Amino acid sequence: MANYGYLRVSTDQQDVLNQKHGVLEYANKNGFAGMTFIEDNVSGKKPWQDRELGRVLLEQTIEGDTLVVSEVSRLARSTLQVLEILKHCSExxxxxxxxxxxxxxDDSMQSRITATVLGMAAEIEREFISSRTKEALAARKAAGVKLGRPQGKAEKLKLDVFKDEIQKYLNLGLSKAAIAKIVGCPATTLYDYCRIRKMKKK
Known part of the structure; x- marks a missing residue:
């Protein structure tokens, strides 16, 4: 059986080295020999199926193989994608x-039950996202807002793609530091984003 270590490569070389160190240390403690490293150079916002991680999971891995990642935020930038990866590995x-x-x-009954629940959570989250998108578009159309690409250059922030997700976690009472870990950004970035977008618990 093959053992893989996953690294999401960024411009910060020290971060990559820290990821690799964490994976190797864990592998040594758990007896995973001969680690093959998967390096992703693309953004974690890109669908996991379209990244190197997806290629390996979909085309290369077989039953019984092991994948080690330094922390959950390295798998993907959104909760939904993380849940999809966990479900795929379980299946x-x-x-x-x-x-x-x-x-x-792993293949233990507890892990299978957990993965099944996570898979259901992913499906529910997907439905919520789809429903919210349709409702928002319908409301804007009813209000006479012209849909489609806006004229001119609109101000767009990096975390705008996670805006609904961030608001959901704020409403649930999660701290901004915890939300920052979930979406994979520094806490200071999230604090600034919430201030600029005037986001708070509703």
Whole structure:
């Protein structure tokens, strides 16, 4: 059985080295020999199926293989994508280990039950996103707002793609620091974003 270590490569070389160190340290403690590293150079916002991680999981891994990642935020930038990856690994019987959190999803009954619940959560989240999008578009259309690409250059922030997700977690009472970890950005960035967009718990 093959053992894989996943690294999401960024411009910060030290961050990549820290990821690799965390994966190797965990692998040594758990007896995973001969690690093959998967390096992703594209943004975690891109669908996981279109990244190197997706290619390996969909085309290369087989039942019983092991994938180790330094922390859950490295898998993807959105909760939905993370849930989809966990569900895929469970269905393919690929053992997924998250080193920093000391979490493992293997072929045990408990892991299968957890992965099933996460898969259901992903489906529910997908439906919510679809429903919210349709409702928002219908409301804007009813209000006479012209849909489509706006004229001129609109101000867009990096975290706008997670705006609904951030608002949802704020409403649930999560701290901004916790939300920053979920969407994969520094806490200071999230604080600034919420201030600029005037976002708070509703």
């Amino acid at each position: 393919r019987l690929i053992n997924l280990h998250i080193a920093k959190n000391n979490m493992r999803f």
